[in-house]
Amino acid sequence: MEETLKQILDNYRKNEGNIISLLQEVQEAFGYIPREAVEWFSKKLDIPSSSFFGVVTFYAQFHLKPTGKNIITACCGTACHVKGSERLIDGLRMELNLIEGEDTTEDREFTIEKVACVGTCSIAPVVIVNKKVHGRMTTDRLSKEIKKLRGEKR
Numbered sequence: 001m002e003e004t005l006k007q008i009l010d011n012y013r014k015n016e017g018n019i020i021s022l023l024q025e026v027q028e029a030f031g032y033i034p035r036e037a038v039e040w041f042s043k044k045l046d047i048p049s050s051s052f053f054g055v056v057t058f059y060a061q062f063h064l065k066p067t068g069k070n071i072i073t074a075c076c077g078t079a080c081h082v083k084g085s086e087r088l089i090d091g092l093r094m095e096l097n098l099i100e101g102e103d104t105t106e107d108r109e110f111t112i113e114k115v116a117c118v119g120t121c122s123i124a125p126v127v128i129v130n131k132k133v134h135g136r137m138t139t140d141r142l143s144k145e146i147k148k149l150r151g152e153k154r
C-alpha cells in the first residue's frame with residue numbers, strides 16, 4: 001500500500017493537485033478510500049484527517065468501504081421518488097439478498113448506492129449501472145440488467 005501512496009503523493013506534488021484529485025487517485029488504486037491512506041496523507045501533508053473525511057463524506061463518488069465490481073446508483077430525488085425509486089431499490093436489495101444496513105453483496109459483485117439527485121428528472125426513475133444511465137427504469141428492466149451482469153440468460 002505504501003508504495004502506491006508514495007506514487008500518488010508524488011503526482012499530487014508534481015501536478016500541484018488538491019485533496020479531491022488525491023482522493024480520486026486513492027480510490028482508483030484501491031477501489032475505495034482506506035482509513036490508513038487518509039491517515040498516511042494527513043501526516044505527510046500536515047493536513048488534518050478531518051479535512052479528508054469531510055471531502056470523502058460530502059461527495060457521493062467516494063467510498064469508505066470496499067465496493068462491489070458492479071455499482072448500481074439509484075437516484076432518490078423528488079421526481080425519482082414519486083416515480084418509484086424506493087420500490088426499485090427494495091426489489092434490487094431482495095434480488096441481491098442484501099441484508100438491512102449492507103450495501104455490498106458478500107461476493108463483492110454488487111454495490112447499491114443512493115444519491116440525492118442526478119439531474120435527469122425528465123426520465124425518472126433513474127438508475128445508473130456502472131456509469132451507464134438508465135431512465136424510466138422498472139423492476140423488470142433492472143432485474144434483466146442484474147441477470148446480464150451475472151452472465152445469466154434473460
